[in-house]
Amino acid sequence: MTALDLPAATGTTTLRIGPYEVDPPVVLAPMAGITNVAFRRLCREYGAGLYVCEMITSRALVERHPKTLEMITFDDDERPRSMQLYGVDPVTMGQAVRMIVDEDLADHVDMNFGCPVPKVTRKGGGSALPYKRQLFREIVRAAVTAAEPAGVPVTVKFRIGIDDEHITYLDAGRIAEEEGAKAVALHGRTASQRYSGTADWSAIRTLKEHVTSIPVLGNGDIFSADDALRMVAETGCDGVVVGRGCLGRPWLFRDLQAAFSGEPVPDGPHLGEVARVLRRHAELLADHMGEEKGLRDLRKHMSQYLRGFPVGSDLRQGFGLVSSLAELDDLLAQLDPDVPFPADAEGPRGRQGSAGKVVLPEGWLDDPDDATVPTGAEIDSSGG
Structure with a gap:
C-alpha cells in the first residue's frame, strides 16, 4: 500500500494536548480488559502516540479499591501517562483528580462520557450523562479545577447523543471547551447504535466547525491507516482515536506513523x-x-x-x-x-452487535438542566 498525500489529506499541524505534543496525532482508546500496561507497551513498540489505560472509576479510585489501584500501572518510559476516568458526581470527580495530581498517578486525564453499555446508561452514566448539560458542566469543571494548578490536561470523550432524537455532542463540545478541557473526542455514533452500523464522520466535521479553540479528535471505524487519513481529510479533525481497529493487530500503529509521516504504509505481516x-x-x-x-x-x-x-x-x-x-x-x-497477510483480515474488528433502545433512569429526559447526581450510578469497580 502507499500512503495518501499527507498535506493534502490533513492540512493539520502537530496535535498538542496541554503541554504534550502527540506526534503522530493518534490516540489509543481505552478498552476494558484490553488496554492494560502489556498491550499498551506492545502497541507503543510500533509507534508513537498517546496510549490511554483502561477506564478507572472515580469512586473506586478515591476509595482505593485494590483492583483499581492494580490497574494504574505504567511503564517507566511511558510518557505522558494517560488515565481515563468515569464518573457522574462532580465532588467525587474532583476528589479523584486531586488524588491523581497529589500522588502523581498520571500526566493526563481523559473523561469518559461515551460508554453505551446498558448497565451504565440505565443509571444515568456514560453516554446518557451529557444530556444533563448542567451536571455535565459541573463534572468537567470539577476535574479541570483540580488538575489545572499542576498543569495536568483534562480531555473529554463523548458520543453524538443518546439516539437520533436526543443529540448532545454540540452542547457537550461547547461546554467542555468553555470549562477548560484541552481537547474533545467524538465517537461518531449515538448510544443507541452502540458499535453497530457505520460511524457518522460528518458529525466530527460539524463539531470541528463549532469547537475552534481546542483540538477535536475523531473516533469510529478506523481499521487502517488509510481510514485515519481519510477521516482527517473529510472532517478536518486534529487527530484520531483508535479502538477496535488495533485488536489483534498492534502493528496498526506502525502503519499510522508511516501514513501520517507521508511514507509508504507497510504490507500486512506474514x-x-x-x-x-x-x-x-x-x-x-x-x-x-x-x-x-x-x-x-x-x-x-x-x-x-x-x-x-x-x-x-x-x-x-x-x-x-x-x-x-x-x-x-x-x-x-x-x-x-x-502465509501472507490475508485480504479478508482487513475491515471491522471486535464487537459490533446491534442497535437498541437506550435504557435510562425514569424521567431522565424530562429536564436537561437538572444537575441532580443520578442515584447509584457511581459504579465501584473499574475497567468498564
Missing part, C-alpha cells in the same frame, strides 16, 4: 511475523500478571490475531485454551510462517 507478535504479547502479559493468568488473558486475543489466516479448527481451539508459554510455543511452531 503469519510468521504475527506469531512473533503474539509471542511478544504473551511475554508482556506474563510479566504483568504472571504466566498462568497472563496466558488466560491472551486467549481472548487469539481469534483477532489469526483472523483470515488458514489455520485449522483444532489448532485454533488449542490457541483458545493455551495456559503456558511452552504450550503457546508448541502451537506457534505448527503455523506456516510464509
Whole structure:
C-alpha cells in the first residue's frame, strides 16, 4: 500500500494536548480488559502516540479499591501517562483528580462520557450523562479545577447523543471547551447504535466547525491507516482515536506513523511475523500478571490475531485454551510462517452487535438542566 498525500489529506499541524505534543496525532482508546500496561507497551513498540489505560472509576479510585489501584500501572518510559476516568458526581470527580495530581498517578486525564453499555446508561452514566448539560458542566469543571494548578490536561470523550432524537455532542463540545478541557473526542455514533452500523464522520466535521479553540479528535471505524487519513481529510479533525481497529493487530500503529509521516504504509505481516507478535504479547502479559493468568488473558486475543489466516479448527481451539508459554510455543511452531497477510483480515474488528433502545433512569429526559447526581450510578469497580 502507499500512503495518501499527507498535506493534502490533513492540512493539520502537530496535535498538542496541554503541554504534550502527540506526534503522530493518534490516540489509543481505552478498552476494558484490553488496554492494560502489556498491550499498551506492545502497541507503543510500533509507534508513537498517546496510549490511554483502561477506564478507572472515580469512586473506586478515591476509595482505593485494590483492583483499581492494580490497574494504574505504567511503564517507566511511558510518557505522558494517560488515565481515563468515569464518573457522574462532580465532588467525587474532583476528589479523584486531586488524588491523581497529589500522588502523581498520571500526566493526563481523559473523561469518559461515551460508554453505551446498558448497565451504565440505565443509571444515568456514560453516554446518557451529557444530556444533563448542567451536571455535565459541573463534572468537567470539577476535574479541570483540580488538575489545572499542576498543569495536568483534562480531555473529554463523548458520543453524538443518546439516539437520533436526543443529540448532545454540540452542547457537550461547547461546554467542555468553555470549562477548560484541552481537547474533545467524538465517537461518531449515538448510544443507541452502540458499535453497530457505520460511524457518522460528518458529525466530527460539524463539531470541528463549532469547537475552534481546542483540538477535536475523531473516533469510529478506523481499521487502517488509510481510514485515519481519510477521516482527517473529510472532517478536518486534529487527530484520531483508535479502538477496535488495533485488536489483534498492534502493528496498526506502525502503519499510522508511516501514513501520517507521508511514507509508504507497510504490507500486512506474514503469519510468521504475527506469531512473533503474539509471542511478544504473551511475554508482556506474563510479566504483568504472571504466566498462568497472563496466558488466560491472551486467549481472548487469539481469534483477532489469526483472523483470515488458514489455520485449522483444532489448532485454533488449542490457541483458545493455551495456559503456558511452552504450550503457546508448541502451537506457534505448527503455523506456516510464509502465509501472507490475508485480504479478508482487513475491515471491522471486535464487537459490533446491534442497535437498541437506550435504557435510562425514569424521567431522565424530562429536564436537561437538572444537575441532580443520578442515584447509584457511581459504579465501584473499574475497567468498564
